[in-house]
Amino acid sequence: MLYHVRMDVHLPPDLDLQRRAEILAAEKAYSQELQRAGRWPHIWRIVGEYANYSVFDVDSNDELHQILSGLPLFPYMDITVTPLAVHPSDIHA
Numbered sequence: 590m591l592y593h594v595r596m597d598v599h600l601p602p603d604l605d606l607q608r609r610a611e612i613l614a615a616e617k618a619y620s621q622e623l624q625r626a627g628r629w630p631h632i633w634r635i636v637g638e639y640a641n642y643s644v645f646d647v648d649s650n651d652e653l654h655q656i657l658s659g660l661p662l663f664p665y666m667d668i669t670v671t672p673l674a675v676h677p678s679d680i681h682a
Contacts, residue, residue: 615661
């Protein structure tokens with residue numbers, strides 16, 4: 590199942606710099622592991638924002654929830670999920 594996900598990050602301005610660096614390093618490692626596994630096939634930065642649009646390819650809503658809630662930045666994110674379906678005009682479908 591494919592999902593379009595928007596993630597907006599809101600790190601507290603008073604977050605300890607060392608803690609911030611640790612969270613960001615863990616986030617990068619976690620996301621790249623999911624990308625290599627094919628679960629997170631697309632990620633794009635939104636210009637001018639601390640946000641991204643991503644596409645996830647997972648087996649269920651529960652799996653997506655588990656992945657998203659496992660993000661080290663999850664406590665600092667607003668996330669919007671949109672399930673995707675094949676479009677009848679898609680020549681690749």
